[in-house]
Amino acid sequence: MEKSERRVISVIVVNEASVLSRITDLFSGRGYNITSLTVAPIPDSKYSRLTIVTSGSIRVIEQITKQLHKLIPVLRVYEHADLVEKEMALIKFPASEDITDIATLCAAYNGKIVNVAENVIIVMVADEPKRVDNFLKIINKYNPKEIVRSGAVALER
Amino acid sequence: MQISGAQMVIEALIAEGVETVFGYPGGAIMNVYDEIYKQDKFKHILTRHEQAAVHAAEGYAKVSGKVGVAMITSGPGFTNAVTGLADAYMDSIPLVVISGQVPMSLIGTDAFQEIDAVGISRSCTKHNYLVTDAAELPRILKEAFYIASSGRPGPVHVDIPKDVTAQIANFDYSIELGLETYKPHTKGNPRQIKKAMEAISKAKRPLFYLGGGIINSNAAYDVRELVHATGIPAVETFMARGTLSHDDEYLISMLGMHGSYAANMAMSETDLVIGLGARFDDRVTGKISEFAKNAKVIHVDIDPASISKLVNADYPIVGDVKNVVQEMLKLSSNINPVKYASWRKTINNFDTLHPLTYHEDTKRIKPQWVIERVGKLLGDDANISTDVGQHQMWAAQFYPFSRPRQFISSGGLGTMGFGFPAAIGVKAAAPDKVSINFTGDGSILMNCQELMTAVEKKLPVINIILNNNYLGMVRQWQSLFYEKRHSETDLSVQPDFVKLAEAFGGIGYRVETKDEFDAALKDALEKNIVAFIDVVVERLENVMPMVPSGGSLFNMMLLEKKEKK
């Protein structure tokens, strides 16, 4: 087996009906992985940008980018080598946990408390996906009730 | 011009120069059929099944090089057509398939005959559209024809809700195509071409590996020139049959699972594979790690995704084969054809050792004989379609093809039932040639209702059934790899094929001897109506040579040698 690597691919597509299913169908139909996928319109244009985190051997990654490019509404495909990558996570804790501890930790991961209610607090962090992993490991002891991750977005340096 | 969506479809087809549409009407597409009724610019051929409509359009497209057009209704009409779409997608055949859809207001409500057609066709078309506004139709139809026929060709599906075909909007077909995101590379990179030519001039045992892309890009005659100018021997894939003429001294034969010994050995011994419009399909390469193991690879293809997909290309060239071959030809003067004489002699020795042949050692007619016989009698005068199975492989091995677009067969998908409707499309596109369909006793029943189409539209296809009372190809695998457990492949129970043909108004023959075969073919040609020639052939004949699935090309099962008396 060839070695499998994590890769971030950005895809610029025309904003039109079913373009997202074209992309996800391609991944499922050809047996490629999607670790995460984010999509949003590019301001003042008719295009959207997708950021796909995937994994596979070099040959598979090359095929993914080529097959993506073959889709008619795809304008450009970037397979990132040198990139800035961020991911956001929202976490809900019981208000009974140590709020100061949690707030300090959040700050270390580009985050903060974003909502405080009677029984729960919600915090956000925004950092490299690996660091978000790390953060989630550490805060486990504060009994998080719910965790939502956004999937990665990336820009070439 | 303010016209209805349905009228737009007609106007667009006329503007695209469409002469023949294959189809089958129904509720959701009725507005369009109403307009078909009112016009006389193109012919409509009513097939008796939607799958057949698409296969007929494929046959038409393959023989003519034009875009084939099929029209169907929503729901079951569309799902019946899916096999045809998938077949055209696998074999890169340019098609525009137009389907009706339930009205927009009913989409998503599980309406009568509603199915998510674009959802289904997405993975088996080059592109597809759901039209939600008639104002978009001119652009979409124009794009559909352009996308189907440019770059690596393929089927495009356009799904039109019934209310959109009734909607009135402006029709202007002179609009410029946008498609900023779709720009196929047609010109090969000159530096890469130069490097490839240098590699060729240094190679000792180069080999042309000719694929179906050559036929698609109308490059066969350019390839012939290049082969003759360089003196480099060539093998053809199944899809490329007819690129070189059967009697071309540089043509070895077909390679792959049922390729000739010499072709497969040449591929195993070459030091430079020159791949032109071929895609290194698993039926061609056998075990990929052993394929052309000691060779460098030049790979010319219009589809970048085909390059280095399965075999790493040392000299990748993205471009239209025709353009690239013409450029290669300009740089070929420093290649001395004489240089490869001993390499060619080695290959010829392979061929002498294990020629592509068969033994006439039974009382029954050998299926290969029938193919050779038709080749001898009709040769260039016939276009040859096939169904899928042993007869298909024998047709590819033994018919003396002399020109591109002469051989029409389902390669990538291997669709039983393809042959007869495809041959109908072939006859519609090329009425001056005889249209032969070599078929099997299994395959022919998968679209035999097309007898009616052929009778009605006077398209005298001659179906030659190589009747072995078996699903022969599956039976062969069972004999070889499943200890002769012939599970569900015995077709001893059969219809009377003569009566079957006659029931539709065609003509049928049952043939057991060679003389009877000649007489039947002669009669069918004279009568000039659709025919079934049911030829009783040796039941247990195997297609040889054979590279077992997953094996290496050089490890072939071979035809047993017979002592010459």
Ligand SMILES: Cc1ncc(C[n+]2csc(CCOP(=O)(O)OP(=O)(O)O)c2C)c(N)n1
């Ligand atoms: C639609 C479809 N179903 C099943 C198969 C699998 N299959 C491949 S060859 C074959 C046997 C074909 O029998 P026949 O048409 O009699 O041809 P023969 O091999 O006997 O020449 C079958 C069942 C197929 N290729 N296509």
Ligand SMILES: [Mg+2]
């Ligand atoms: Mg059979």
